[in-house]
Amino acid sequence: MDELMEKLLKLQADYFKRRRLLFILDLISIFAVFYAIFLVLQIEYFIQRSSPFFSIPVNIIRIIPPILAFIIAIIGALLLHKNDHKIKFNFLVEDKYPDLKEKLRTAYDNISETNVIVESLKSLVVSSLTVVSASKLIAASVVITRIILVIIFISGATFISLNSEYRIPPDTIANNFKNLTGIGNEDTNITIGDITGRPENSDVIGSKGSGDIFGKPKIASIEGKNIDLTLYTGMDTGFDVRDTIQTSNQFITSAAFPVDALGSNVSDGGYSMLMKKTETEKMLINKYAVERSKI
Amino acid sequence: MSNETYASSTRIFKELLDEIGKVVVGQHEAVEQMMIAILCNSHALVESNPGLAKTLTISTISKALDLKFNRIQCTPDLMPSDITGTYIIEDIGGKKQYRFEPGPVFANIVLADEINRASPKTQSAMLEAMQEKQVTVGNKTYLLDKPFFILATQNPIEMEGTYPLPEAQLDRFLLKILMDYPTFEDENEIVNRYTKNIVPAVNSVVSKTQVLELQKLTRDVPIAEDIKTRAIKIVIATRGKNEHIEYGASPRASIGIILAAKARSLMKGRNYVSKEDIDTMAYPVLRHRVILAFESERKGMTTDQVISDILKNVK
Numbered sequence: 001m002d003e004l005m006e007k008l009l010k011l012q013a014d015y016f017k018r019r020r021l022l023f024i025l026d027l028i029s030i031f032a033v034f035y036a037i038f039l040v041l042q043i044e045y046f047i048q049r050s051s052p053f054f055s056i057p058v059n060i061i062r063i064i065p066p067i068l069a070f071i072i073a074i075i076g077a078l079l080l081h082k083n084d085h086k087i088k089f090n091f092l093v094e095d096k097y098p099d100l101k102e103k104l105r106t107a108y109d110n111i112s113e114t115n116v117i118v119e120s121l122k123s124l125v126v127s128s129l130t131v132v133s134a135s136k137l138i139a140a141s142v143v144i145t146r147i148i149l150v151i152i153f154i155s156g157a158t159f160i161s162l163n164s165e166y167r168i169p170p171d172t173i174a175n176n177f178k179n180l181t182g183i184g185n186e187d188t189n190i191t192i193g194d195i196t197g198r199p200e201n202s203d204v205i206g207s208k209g210s211g212d213i214f215g216k217p218k219i220a221s222i223e224g225k226n227i228d229l230t231l232y233t234g235m236d237t238g239f240d241v242r243d244t245i246q247t248s249n250q251f252i253t254s255a256a257f258p259v260d261a262l263g264s265n266v267s268d269g270g271y272s273m274l275m276k277k278t279e280t281e282k283m284l285i286n287k288y289a290v291e292r293s294k295i
Numbered sequence: 296m297s298n299e300t301y302a303s304s305t306r307i308f309k310e311l312l313d314e315i316g317k318v319v320v321g322q323h324e325a326v327e328q329m330m331i332a333i334l335c336n337s338h339a340l341v342e343s344n345p346g347l348a349k350t351l352t353i354s355t356i357s358k359a360l361d362l363k364f365n366r367i368q369c370t371p372d373l374m375p376s377d378i379t380g381t382y383i384i385e386d387i388g389g390k391k392q393y394r395f396e397p398g399p400v401f402a403n404i405v406l407a408d409e410i411n412r413a414s415p416k417t418q419s420a421m422l423e424a425m426q427e428k429q430v431t432v433g434n435k436t437y438l439l440d441k442p443f444f445i446l447a448t449q450n451p452i453e454m455e456g457t458y459p460l461p462e463a464q465l466d467r468f469l470l471k472i473l474m475d476y477p478t479f480e481d482e483n484e485i486v487n488r489y490t491k492n493i494v495p496a497v498n499s500v501v502s503k504t505q506v507l508e509l510q511k512l513t514r515d516v517p518i519a520e521d522i523k524t525r526a527i528k529i530v531i532a533t534r535g536k537n538e539h540i541e542y543g544a545s546p547r548a549s550i551g552i553i554l555a556a557k558a559r560s561l562m563k564g565r566n567y568v569s570k571e572d573i574d575t576m577a578y579p580v581l582r583h584r585v586i587l588a589f590e591s592e593r594k595g596m597t598t599d600q601v602i603s604d605i606l607k608n609v610k
């Protein structure tokens with residue numbers, strides 16, 4: 001391969017290695033920022049709230065915030081570096097080293113030419129390219145700044161994950177939501193159904209229901225720690241929602257009623273007539289009544 | 296051989312300009328452009344007032360280049376055969392034979408002084424020599440020696456009794472060189488040099504072979520695509536919508552600008568064509584190819600002003 005081409009390709013490879021490093025640093029920064037935001041906003045709680053609608057298993061809910069943050073980080077980093085593939089290395093060198101511009105471009109455009117002048121130009125450009133390095137094309141300050149940002153964001157995310165008091169209680173968010181939208185506010189009487197057209201707390205046909213068997217979820221604050229008192233349904237939660245109709249429709253067989261009871265349903269004359277019967281007759285009538293009740 | 300010439304080209308041009316500078320005071324741009332025309336294996340038209348050392352400059356260049364130089368003073372009664380040559384009857388061994396007597400065009404460097412005074416017939420005779428580098432007399436064609444360069448001069452004043460060169464012939468000149476009056480310092484030097492008994496002499500510093508090699512090297516100078524595009528855009532900008540221009544330049548102008556820029560870069564010791572080369576050479580290449588609109592000419596605009604505007608607007 002031509003010496004000039006070899007030199008250019010080597011410089012280009014070095015440069016794009018650095019750009020890949022910047023991409024990874026940006027990815028980590030964005031991930032850390034969004035993960036921290038999700039922790040602060042307790043996004044897990046909201047996913048849990050919405051899980052019945054999407055049938056998300058509980059053990060999956062815990063890994064959703066980091067996955068979501070990672071997806072956002074990938075999208076963000078890709079957007080930040082969307083023009084990376086369009087970078088023309090030669091133009092970059094020309095911009096950074098204006099003295100090299102015409103020489104480099106001419107040598108590059110005439111790379112396939114072979115004559116004494118072109119060869120001398122190529123040699124000149126190769127020797128001039130010794131001052132060019134990938135580290136000069138991407139300033140060290142840019143890389144250092146990104147590394148510092150990564151450290152700051154990761155530290156912040158770690159700090160928030162270890163200190164739950166920095167997380168905003170879902171009630172606060174719910175109240176703010178209530179204040180902003182008026183939904184659930186007693187004064188305004190606006191319900192989510194007014195906005196979505198769907199009644200609040202209604203279950204979807206075929207689903208297991210919200211599992212909110214004792215009203216709205218509560219957060220108890222004990223010794224500075226917020227504990228979610230919501231009774232969730234599902235596997236391993238210890239709760240199973242049953243349909244109330246299953247119990248109300250059960251038939252319980254009662255014991256055979258005595259003659260007195262049988263007589264109680266007849267007229268006054270009939271009752272006194274029964275009472276005048278002998279004990280054997282009474283036993284026989286009672287047996288009859290029992291047998292009748294079995295039909 | 297070519298490698299050696301290229302390696303020593305910077306020195307050659309320096310020595311050449313120094314040698315010419317011994318005789319010609321100032322006029323650096325004109326000398327440079329004449330050299331460029333020679334390197335491009337083309338021709339140049341010089342326009343200047345009388346007494347500005349046109350003949351001296353070109354004859355000095357020919358001496359420095361060790362080339363055969365001829366001068367033709369054009370007049371209305373100058374015949375084509377006066378330029379190309381003619382058959383003469385010669386007595387050889389008691390037999391009378393026609394022998395071709397070459398005209399002044401059979402030289403390496405020809406100065407056609409006041410070419411616009413020659414009749415169109417004579418001017419067109421020169422056309423074949425300029426373009427084809429050959430002369431046809433009768434049924435026979437004679438090749439001209441290489442290198443071949445015609446420097447024609449025009450006097451911008453005293454236009455009476457002249458035959459302005461047709462556009463087709465103008466287009467065959469690579470450059471139109473303007474020679475202006477010298478500065479005070481230069482004129483003072485001219486006076487000092489030419490009022491003494493010792494007349495400055497010129498030594499040959501380049502051989503004919505080297506001139507031919509330099510001509511070949513000129514075409515080898517590489518040019519970047521964007522620079523080439525700029526040259527073409529400049530020429531295209533002279534056509535069409537420009538309100539100041541009646542007729543624009545032909546594609547021959549694009550070739551001319553690039554070739555002249557290559558020669559200039561070689562003379563400057565550069566191994567690539569720069570944007571500056573293109574912009575500098577756009578003036579002499581275009582100024583005789585662009586015909587100004589009547590209104591612009593009436594307002595006193597010059598072709599150089601229009602070219603300057605074009606250069607500013609072309610990205």
